Amino acid sequence: MRMNKDQIAIYLNEHPEFFNDYPELLQKIKAVELEDLPLEPLGTLSLADRIIKRAHDDKEHLKSKLEWMLEISQANEKIQEHLFDIERLILTSSNLDQLVGQLREEIASRFAIPHVLVCLVDGADFFIENKLKDKYGEPLNEALKFVDRETATRWFAGGNKPVLRGEVKEESEWFADSDLNESIESEALIPIVVRKQVAGAIVLGSGKRFHFHPGLRTDFLERMAEKMAIALDNIFLIDRLSRQTVVDKQTGLYNRSYLEPVLFREFDLARRRQKSLSCIKLHIDYLNELIDTWGETAGETVLASFGKILKTNSRSCDILIRTDIGEFLALLPEIDYTGAALMAKRILKALNQLNFEEFSGFESPDVRLGIGTFPGESIHSHRDLLDAASRGLTEGNIVRKKRA
Numbered sequence: 001m002r003m004n005k006d007q008i009a010i011y012l013n014e015h016p017e018f019f020n021d022y023p024e025l026l027q028k029i030k031a032v033e034l035e036d037l038p039l040e041p042l043g044t045l046s047l048a049d050r051i052i053k054r055a056h057d058d059k060e061h062l063k064s065k066l067e068w069m070l071e072i073s074q075a076n077e078k079i080q081e082h083l084f085d086i087e088r089l090i091l092t093s094s095n096l097d098q099l100v101g102q103l104r105e106e107i108a109s110r111f112a113i114p115h116v117l118v119c120l121v122d123g124a125d126f127f128i129e130n131k132l133k134d135k136y137g138e139p140l141n142e143a144l145k146f147v148d149r150e151t152a153t154r155w156f157a158g159g160n161k162p163v164l165r166g167e168v169k170e171e172s173e174w175f176a177d178s179d180l181n182e183s184i185e186s187e188a189l190i191p192i193v194v195r196k197q198v199a200g201a202i203v204l205g206s207g208k209r210f211h212f213h214p215g216l217r218t219d220f221l222e223r224m225a226e227k228m229a230i231a232l233d234n235i236f237l238i239d240r241l242s243r244q245t246v247v248d249k250q251t252g253l254y255n256r257s258y259l260e261p262v263l264f265r266e267f268d269l270a271r272r273r274q275k276s277l278s279c280i281k282l283h284i285d286y287l288n289e290l291i292d293t294w295g296e297t298a299g300e301t302v303l304a305s306f307g308k309i310l311k312t313n314s315r316s317c318d319i320l321i322r323t324d325i326g327e328f329l330a331l332l333p334e335i336d337y338t339g340a341a342l343m344a345k346r347i348l349k350a351l352n353q354l355n356f357e358e359f360s361g362f363e364s365p366d367v368r369l370g371i372g373t374f375p376g377e378s379i380h381s382h383r384d385l386l387d388a389a390s391r392g393l394t395e396g397n398i399v400r401k402k403r404a
Helices: 005-014 023-031 047-091 096-111 132-136 149-155 219-242 256-273 287-294 296-312 337-352 382-395
Strands: 115-121 144-147 163-165 186-194 197-206 277-284 319-324 327-333 367-374
Touching (some): 197 219, 219 256, 256 327, 256 367, 256 382, 277 296, 287 296, 296 319, 296 327, 367 382
Parallel strands (some): 115 144
Antiparallel strands (some): 115 197, 163 186, 319 327
């Protein structure tokens, strides 16, 4: 084993008998005068010098690393700021034309990505809408493309994750119908996932090779696509609802046509955001008997009173729906079972004060309430949530009010 200078010095200090075998070396050492020290080193550093140099090098390395981390942090902060602005615009877009146009403009200006395309799966019920191409294709041909489900499945055969291509050696399939095809050198395909299925994609194209490449961080892009899915869902829902009557005239609440799409949407949002969603189902048991005895006007009076009580005892973000002749449903975003039970008790208390003296024998209505809450046991879909509230209604787990 070879020893360095410091190890040799330590050895000689601890083993002076070494000089018994090398007396000439000892004589040379003794011949060195003190005033001649220190001797010029032969291209080496002392132990102390090396320690000082190592500390200096470590300090410079740490400083460089900290500066690098600061630059990365500032860059990420800037990206976050840009994405927040884009997401805000996306979520406040009121129609598809505006949404796609703003997305394209903002990505180009903020990230210097000139080519942006939105692809949507046509003929599927992801967005509660069919035949998207027939309805939306014409005004948005430059920025919107429609594909069938098989094509979207093939694009993301490896899973619902972004696909990045650093070099586009041949014509881009994604920009195949665009005049910009020949200028695309690298591209990215980010899936728009709705209810765990690919419902479309955001396609980004760059004129620079390896602007996008495998290994590039994509969590920012995936988050943007997630907000895009929410915005599209809202736009198509609003569009669909604008073409039909969704308000119940007797109660002022939403009618049954609103139930399926809004329950679908709210459950998906709760699952994505990992938030609670509760559902209260309420039934007036004596309504048919009341109408048979006192007529339609009596039924309308009771229903109007119920609608008013539900509105008074709910938040502005709660969604109130009349689902059947004497049945109501309240969707409560970000409310757990305890909160839903408290609201149910407030509703019952208000109903207990009702007294329809003009309808003899039916002064106080019979009412049942049931509650379902996500997350909860065996609740994996919006229908499971509705079934849980229906079971509570059947089991009568909320006190039933008797007629006087």
